[in-house]
Amino acid sequence: MSEYQQFLVERNKVDFLIQKGYLINNILENLNGSYVDFIHPNDQSKETLHISTANGRKYFSSILIKQNTTSYIKNE
Amino acid sequence: MADLSINLAGIKSPNPFWLASAPPTNSGYQVQRAFEAGWGGAVWKTLGDPILNVSSRFAAVSFNGQRVAGFNNIELITDRPIEVNLKEIYETKKRFPNHAIIVSLMVEPKQEKWHEIVKRVEDVGVDGLELNFGCPHGMAERGMGSASGQVPELVERQTFWVKEVATTPVIVKLTPNITDITATAEAAVRGGADAISMINTINSLMGVDLDNWNTIPHVAGKGAHGGYCGPAVKPIALNMVAECARNSRINVPISGIGGISSWQDAVEFMLMGATGVQVCTAAMHHGFRIVEDMIDGLNNYLDEKGIASVSELIGKSVPRYSDWGNLDLNYNIVAKINTDVCINCNKCHIACEDTSHQCIDMLTDTNGNSYLKVREEDCVGCNLCSIVCPVDGAIDMVEVSSDLQPMTWNERQAALNLVAQCKTDVAK
Incomplete structure (x- = not known):
């Protein structure tokens, strides 16, 4: 699979969880890439995605910044 | 004057x-x-x-x-x-x-x-x-x-x-x-x-x-x-x-x-x-x-x-010169080969294939003519092909729009640190 195809797979997985209402709860970054923990605010269910592509890391990071901004606005 | x-x-x-x-x-x-x-x-x-x-x-x-x-x-x-x-x-x-x-x-x-x-x-x-x-x-x-x-x-x-x-x-x-x-x-x-x-x-x-x-x-x-x-x-x-x-x-x-x-x-x-x-x-x-x-x-x-x-x-x-951590990670450019100018010397293909991201294909059209084409989705915008190209105007590096907001490395790391601090709050 090309790296671009791998990125599309990872992006779809991230989008799927975000569309179901999950929030990024924690990120572990190491030599293998990023492990992104998601949590659903209603039932506390958890999911973890392993993001290995550079574009995938940019993608979830952009979503995280958006999430942080939204939660900041809500808190205000 | x-x-x-x-x-x-x-x-x-x-x-x-x-x-x-x-x-x-x-x-x-x-x-x-x-x-x-x-x-x-x-x-x-x-x-x-x-x-x-x-x-x-x-x-x-x-x-x-x-x-x-x-x-x-x-x-x-x-x-x-x-x-x-x-x-x-x-x-x-x-x-x-x-x-x-x-x-x-x-x-x-x-x-x-x-x-x-x-x-x-x-x-x-x-x-x-x-x-x-x-x-x-x-x-x-x-x-x-x-x-x-x-x-x-x-x-x-x-x-x-x-x-x-x-x-x-x-x-x-x-x-x-x-x-x-x-x-x-x-x-x-x-x-x-x-x-x-x-x-x-x-x-x-x-x-x-x-x-x-x-x-x-x-x-x-x-x-x-x-x-x-x-x-x-x-x-x-x-x-x-x-x-x-x-x-x-x-x-x-x-x-x-x-x-x-x-x-x-x-x-x-x-x-x-x-x-x-x-x-x-x-x-x-x-x-x-x-x-x-x-x-x-x-x-x-x-x-x-x-x-x-x-x-x-x-x-x-001077205001345009900064640290790497302040550059936009979501800004993207890709190479475009102008086939009407390109002389098919293949230097871009060789450079990309051997030393960069393997995204320039050597193809043949219906008339049997060779041409080079960039697979834009795999191009990282490194500029190498345009640098080694001997013909002015044969390769343009063009900006591609992104659905994502600008994001620097420093902003990304700040966001990661914030989520680490707040994860307990989210879990509650």
Whole structure:
């Protein structure tokens, strides 16, 4: 699979969880890439995605910044 | 016609083009010839205790047919008595009162030595002083030049000693042979410098003769490191000027030096924070009259841009120069090959396939003609294909829109840190 195809797979997985209402709860970054923990605010269910592509890391990071901004606005 | 005059820390000159302290400014005859040709100022070759030079002093790198892509010298400061130099400086200033004469100085790091030479030089009516803390060869072995310039405390102290007695603006010339030039630039400012200039030459050995195994150049079979300059050093110099220009603690004007060979180079240095520029290698390569093209080119550029004064250029690109962590990770460009211009030499394909991201395909159309095509989704926008392409206009790097908001590495890391702090709250 090309790296671009791998990125599309990872992006779809991230989008799927975000569309179901999950929030990024924690990120572990190491030599293998990023492990992104998601949590659903209603039932506390958890999911973890392993993001290995550079574009995938940019993608979830952009979503995280958006999430942080939204939660900041809500808190205000 | 735009106003080309500059005012660098109180030193006025009719244009921003000065000759740097070096062989071209060794004598009154040369400096007067330079002023007649149109140079706005000259930094007189460094005065100090007269030295002894060796024979065989220069060497140059030619690259792919371009002569003097890089230049190296092992010549030292003036070998003429100070009285002779001062007489010629006086005569030159008298004949060209509106041109800037700055005198480069180098003495042992002793207060009385600096006081003495500053007073003697200023007595003949110079426009400014430049302290040579950069010369990397010969003099450095005696504790002067770059040996002083690599130690911030010595830069600060010697600048302070000069400022104790100087009545004209003091420029401190910095060596690039140091990890972080802003450290010595800040020291110069702390010492009271009115301006800084950079870069002096870079430690270098030009080569080894494959037939007789001598160094290039060699002196009776022995060599020593020299100072490297010329077009090859321009990117290094430009970065150092920019790093100083964007440092808020270095709040003095900058005289840009290093590989400046054209009016375009001068504009780049001024956009990156230089108030004016100094030139040496290009004058040694082509003669003093290259300044005519520099002046004409600069004038035309300013007129085309509708800019009334060259000083309006100073520092305009500095806000665009930052740390890597402030660059937008979501900005994307990709290569586009214009098949009507491409000559199918395949250099881009080879470069991409062997050393980059394997995203340029060699294809054949329905008529059996070969063509190259970029798989844009795999292109990271590295520019390599357009760099190696021998045909102008065959490859364009074009911006592609992104659905994602701009995001820098620093912003990303801040977001990651925030989520780590807040995860407990989310879980609650």
